[in-house]
Amino acid sequence: MEVNKKLYENYIKEITPVHNKWVNLLWAFLVGGLICVLGQAVINALKGMGVEEEAAMAWNQLFLIGLSILLTGLNIFPKIVKFAGAGALVPITGFANSVVAPMLEFKVEGQVFGTGCKAFTIAGPVILYGVLSTWVLGILYYVLGLWNLGW
Numbered sequence: 001m002e003v004n005k006k007l008y009e010n011y012i013k014e015i016t017p018v019h020n021k022w023v024n025l026l027w028a029f030l031v032g033g034l035i036c037v038l039g040q041a042v043i044n045a046l047k048g049m050g051v052e053e054e055a056a057m058a059w060n061q062l063f064l065i066g067l068s069i070l071l072t073g074l075n076i077f078p079k080i081v082k083f084a085g086a087g088a089l090v091p092i093t094g095f096a097n098s099v100v101a102p103m104l105e106f107k108v109e110g111q112v113f114g115t116g117c118k119a120f121t122i123a124g125p126v127i128l129y130g131v132l133s134t135w136v137l138g139i140l141y142y143v144l145g146l147w148n149l150g151w
Contacts, residue, residue, distance in 0.1 A: 028087030031080065035091045039064055061092055068093035072100045098122040 039060050046056035071077035077097050081088045088094060102118040109117075120127065 024085055027083050028085045031084035032087035035093060064092050065096040068096035069100050072097045095123060
């Protein structure tokens with residue numbers, strides 16, 4: 001038994017890819033920054049066309065979400081994430097990908113049990129706890145405001 005365990009451990013060491021943490025950090029920084037630069041360029045272009053800043057920021061979010069969905073559907077976004085890691089996943093593009101990827105994976109099971117059931121398997125907890133924490137903080141803000149202790 002001990003021989004099999006050692007063989008297995010050696011096998012795992014052989015097939016496990018070795019990553020350079022600093023190179024991964026650099027790629028995450030560059031790709032995340034590039035996404036931010038793209039977003040800022042969209043905002044600047046929209047403002048240049050006369051769109052108000054708040055509306056331009058909303059349209060920018062829709063653009064980045066749509067681009068992420070398109071790249072996920074074309075199987076390009078997973079390749080970007082493979083080398084960029086959190087640099088591509090942390091911005092809103094990663095949230096859109098987390099909704100669309102399971103839907104594409106399970107679309108063969110139909111509209112209801114495939115795409116419908118799997119739409120929020122990854123993003124669902126984020127939405128749930130985001131709404132819950134907002135609700136708790138809203139009540140806290142209200143109660144502290146009653147005693148003039150608000151922010």
